[in-house]
Amino acid sequence: KNNRKRIILNNQDTEKIGTNTITPILWALYNELPPNTVQRPHKHNSVALDLCIVCNDSENIYTLVGNDLDNKGNIVDPVKINWKSGEMFITPPGLWHSHNNNGNSYAYILPIQDAGLLLYQRILGIVLH
Numbered sequence: 001k002n003n004r005k006r007i008i009l010n011n012q013d014t015e016k017i018g019t020n021t022i023t024p025i026l027w028a029l030y031n032e033l034p035p036n037t038v039q040r041p042h043k044h045n046s047v048a049l050d051l052c053i054v055c056n057d058s059e060n061i062y063t064l065v066g067n068d069l070d071n072k073g074n075i076v077d078p079v080k081i082n083w084k085s086g087e088m089f090i091t092p093p094g095l096w097h098s099h100n101n102n103g104n105s106y107a108y109i110l111p112i113q114d115a116g117l118l119l120y121q122r123i124l125g126i127v128l129h
Contacts, residue, residue, distance in 0.1 A: 005032035027115035031099075033061065033107040039099040041075055041129045046113040048091035053108040055083040060103030065095050073129045083107055096129070 007030045010020040022028040027046070030053075033039070041064075055061050064078035075096050081089045091097050091111070101107055 005034060006030060021115065025114060025117045027111075027113045029111060031109045031111060033099050033101045033109065035101055035104045035106065037099075037101045041069060041073060041096040041098045042127060043094060043096045044113075044115070044126045045093050045123055046115040047093045048111045048113045049088060050091060051088050051110040051112070052083045052085055053110055055085050055107040056105045057101075057103035057107075058082045058084050061101045061105075061107045063089070063091065063097055063099050065091060065097045067095060069096055069129060083109065 008020060009022045009028045009030065011022065014021045014024060017024065019027075050063070059082065061083045063081045063083070064075050065081065066075040066078040068076045070076050075098060099109075
């Protein structure tokens, strides 16, 4: 039932300090969004700079971002960000967001976050719905 397909990039030095991040401050992961997939809303205290590596169906592949969830766990009045190959967008800290692929092609994104610093401080605060 896990539809989160990702590889977290890290190195031996950050593994020793327990953050398993690309640098002591930055977290980077290679994230695959398969066809017909909804990654349920989640949030974290880190800001994410998201680089869309591959997206061949911008109309059907997008991220929803918003402040609150309704009683069914859906984002209330979301902002819709369509993915486009080679473009970037920001996921602000503390906001609910979900990645959605209503199409038939795979999409790939590289989020880069200040999560290493927040992991080290033990304040990353990942919340999944």
